[in-house]
Amino acid sequence: MIYPDNFEQKIGFDKIRQYIAEKCLSSLGVEKTEDMSFSSNYDHIQRQLHQTEEFIRIIQEEEDFPIGNFFDVRQALKNIRIEGTWLDEVVLFDLRRSLQTIKDIVSFLRKEEEENSPYPYLQELAGDVVIFPQLLTKIDNILDKFGRIKDNASPELNKIRKEIAQTTNSISKSLNAILRSAQSEGLVDKDVAPTMRDGRLVIPVAPAFKRKLKGIVHDESASGKTVFIEPAEVVEANNKIRELENDERREIVKILISFTDTVRPVAPDIIESYEFLAWIDFIRSKARFSLDINAIKPPMEDKQQIGWNRAKHPLLYLSHKRQNKPIVPLDIWLDDENRILIISGPNAGGKSVCLKTVGLLQYMIQCGLPIPLDESSKVGIFDNIFIDIGDEQSIENDLSTYSSHLTNMKFFVRNCNAKSILLIDEFGGGTEPQIGGAIAESLLKRFNERGAFGVITTHYQNLKHFANENKGVVNGAMLYDRHQMQPLFTLSIGNPGSSFAIEIARKIGLPEDVIADASEIVGSDYINMDKYLQDIVRDKRYWEQKRQNIRQKEKRLEEVASTYESDLLDVEKQRKEIIRKAKADAENILSEANAKIENTIRTIKEAQAEKEKTKEARLSLSQFKENLSSENNETDDKISRKIQKLKEREKKKKQKEKPSSEKISETISIGDNVRLKGQTSVGQIIEIQGKNAVIAFGMIRSTSKLDALEKVSKNQIKREHQKSTFVSSQTSDQMSEKKLNFKQEIDVRGMRGDEALQAVMYFIDDSIQVGASRVRILHGTGTGALRQIIRDYLKTVLGVRKFQDEHVQLGGAGITVVDLE
Structure with a gap:
């Protein structure tokens, strides 16, 4: 349940709906956008989110998804229910192209095996869609690629068009002969050519000579300086052309009626297929909008919770993006223990924006739209979303702002439960503060007893006290910089916020005696309490920043320690491998040396101490020792080279760890020839915008990420051009x-x-x-x-x-x- 009726306008969802509708390719998708509605069915929401998430991947990763020719011919199909009616050429051409698009989309989604499909939810959507290949073939037999009726659509039409062509040629020859004669007589200028008026070939003539050229005057120019005469010699032939054109039209209608008779029985099935095309158009527009606002499909559970990190208001994000301004994200957590958040803080500090962000994002997710927040977030669902925001004063109903506020509160008390979330701005405001605060506290007590969730903004101290003293309700503050006297638009949960009324009054220049009188009126207790609140918020912010810095440093230390540990393991592995190999080499050398010595001894023995043989054996053994020493030196060199290679590899590894966009930007600049990785088309860089580049492919401009591009040299372009001359x-x-x-x-x-x-x-x-x-x-x-x-x-x-x-x-x-x- 959504309350009130103008809920969408209050939180800005009407603009979200408009953004999505503008991205649709046809009225088919626009209708689905208009029908988009809030749901509390977990499975239904998940299915819609999965479909949109899959289409986001298609946009980012696929290049051959068919998105052309989304035409809506459903009304024309409904109009041919009566026998004798027909689809005209324009509708038939739109029907042919849109049916081809349906066929191509279904083929795209069914090209993978069902269990291995990368897009299972979209494939399920395409599961029972009927395609009409035979109908496409019949249309192709009637229409050419420009959507005109073919000459050979029927033998009779072919015959008529041939006769029209022959007659037209005959008329053209006659007219040219008449024109040459008129030109030679000076009745017509040399550069004049026959022209067409009311479907009849005529000759432009000056008014002074119109009596000298026999024929029928059909028209004259706006200036009156030219009349258009149909020579008498071609009147009959032109009449025949007109008759043949009527015959042609009758034959075309006959062809269209015949074709429509084959379409009529399957028209309901075709309309059903257009329902699939409408869903695809709608899901695609949702995906494109999600990319615009950096939205994701967050982890969702079928329970009541809000666990959002770095959530952004989509409309505020788009507005700031156009102005190149940063947006302060929202962190908010509501669960079974802390269900109702009471937000206090200065005016214009972001309380209402915080409340609207919660309402808009929760409504979006339950309409099946991805939302802009961090992946570490958790999302739940609610059966009811109630909102009370803005000035509801009504002249017609004789309601003041406060009366309207109480009317809403009456509805909330009667209808809220543990599956409801209440969004109330300036709770209890609009009337005398003491009674307004008391009624607000009484209502808050009942909301809490019913287990409802809520985000409520207020300035009342008694509500802040209630949140401190009652389980289920928690205080929150919009942070404010006391030194610079400006809001930080950051929500801090756990402590109430100060309104900074005294400080703001002093900043805008309110007289000091007025401020002193006001402080005396409210009393020192109130002033001191407000000061203590400010100090608590300031201290909490200080320690929060300290804790954040410590976390970052700890994370950095962990990363460095992990890197060193990994490097040490690699070095240890390499050391063990070098030692193992050295030992193996040593064993081989020792074994070879022993064999050599034994062989030398045996040679000496066999020579029976002959001086020459002994001398040769000792010389051989001496050479072996020199070789062994040389091999040892080579082994040392090999080890040194190995260590050097390891160092170089480590250096390259560190270089690779640089962001890819930095490496690309070092090599790619404006004016370079580039192409998308894996593609053949070569374009030229005309602009670089951060990590993106604008490339001109001939007359077409395209935007791509830098790390998806590769530089192409002029010689490479020539070689590829030569290769491309091969024809299969x-x-x-x-x-x-x-x-x-x-x-x-x-x-x-x-x-x-x-x-x-x-x-x-x-x-x-x-x-x-x-x-x-x-x-x-x-x-x-x-x-x-x-x-x-x-x-x-x-x-x-x-x-x-x-x-x-x-x-x-x-x-x-x-x-x-x-x-x-």
């Missing part, structure tokens, strides 16, 4: 087939600017691939906007050598001829 047989076959089916002209007349530009881009790419030397683009004359867009694009293509108007007899300014390199 499969690629060669595909290119051969593309060359056979390639047409050297494209017709974009009647298309929108962006649609035509995309078609031309694909066409030019294909032309360069198949090695065409010259191609034609039919764009018509019209206003000239389409022609200008296409030519602006052609100027940017490296493979285009030049482009110009077609010969006036073949279409003139209505056609652009492109010569390719």
Whole structure:
């Protein structure tokens, strides 16, 4: 249960929902974002968190996850329930692309064995999703890659379009002949070309000559300086074109109706598959938002607890991040022994932010969203979250702020239990302090008796005393720097906080006599108690810092001791190995020496003391001793070299222990050619931002971590370019087939600017691939906007050598001829 109804606005979750919705790829994900709600079901929350965590890993580690073409055609599918209705080309194209995306996502998630899947929760989500490969094949038989109906979608359509093409060519020839005649007679300017008006080919003529050219006047320019005449000779042919276009449209509708009849029976299953696409879009947007706020899936237990280390308010974190300002994290622990935290401290010291952070993060986690805190934290779940914060004064209901506060307290007392968490700001405020404090203490007593959890901010001394004297309630203070007179926005649990009212009043310049009178009014006991509180907080902060420094030094000493111990073990192992090997070498040498001596003695005996033989034996023994001495020296050298190598290895080991980003930053700088490790595409560093770098891959910019990049030399780029010229047989076959089916002209007349530009881009790419030397683009004359867009694009293509108007007899300014390199 969540109370009140505007809970999300009070803690800022409405903005979180908005952030996530903006990251969705389609209305499918936005709908899921709007439906996201609080849950107290442990298994449901865990499943959602696991799904989001897995998608975070996909974003960070996978490059081939399909995220394009998230289209919502559910309404169009619902509209075809009636026989005779059909899906138009645009919807059909969206259906084809989104069904392909569903198929690709399901294939991605099912590519691993179920027991070995790195994404088991997402795989479970994709388990029963139906894909429609046969439907995709049927759509591909109807639509081309630009989403237009193919000529061969039906034999009749093919026949009609051929007849349209023939008639259009005939009209074009006739018009060009008429145009040349008119130009020779001076009725039309030399640079004028036939154009299209209301679907009919016409010739632009000056008003003064419109009577001299027989035909029908269809239109005139806005300035009135040009009229558009359809010559009498082509009127009939243009009429025929119009009839053929009507026939074409009827045949297209017939094709679409036929296809829709095959879709209608499976439309409910397709809509169900779109439900899966909606979940994927929603989970992806949650994952991207989690990365923005450095959120994690924390350890969670199915019980009531808050054990958070370094928790951050997501909206505050994003705001400070944009301003390059640090954020003070929150450490807060509530368990069965200390369930209710009473936070006191100065105004503007961060009490309300602390309370809102608790409410927002707990609500987020129970909506299935990762939250920004340390991995050492522990998270629990609550059945109820109640909040009382802000000015609830209402003119309509005749409620004052305090009346509204008491109305909320009445609801809390009636409905709270051991599975509830209460978030109350300025508890008891809004009325006369003594009675307000008394009512607040009475309510706090009942909250505690019911076993509720809570975070409550207050200035009342009696509530601080209650927390000290009652089990289950604990004091907390927002720390304040007395010397600099500024809040530290840090929560300290265990002691109450001072409001620092006297100090703040003195800082802002309130007259000293006013402060003295106020101190006398409240009495020395109160002033001294507030001073003692400040001293306790100050001392606690001092000793906390001391303890933290000691901990850090102890940890450092442990690390150093561990390193030395490890090094000593390594040295001892190496020493034992050297001694073992030396002993083995000595034994071998001794054995060889004994054998040599015995052999010498035997030789002398056999020679029966012949001087020459004895002399030779002694000489041989002397040489052996010299060799033995030499070997000993070599062994010493080997040992010295071994020790030197060990020292060098240790030095390299220490160098490797440097952060990888430091090593990379020493070698990679702005302007260097780099590539992602394991990839082949080479880009150029244009900016370095800490541990990240911005790389330009042609016209595309990408951001990557420095330690994921490797530097590429110019010679290496040349060698890899030479290697990349190798073409596999499969690629060669595909290119051969593309060359056979390639047409050297494209017709974009009647298309929108962006649609035509995309078609031309694909066409030019294909032309360069198949090695065409010259191609034609039919764009018509019209206003000239389409022609200008296409030519602006052609100027940017490296493979285009030049482009110009077609010969006036073949279409003139209505056609652009492109010569390719």
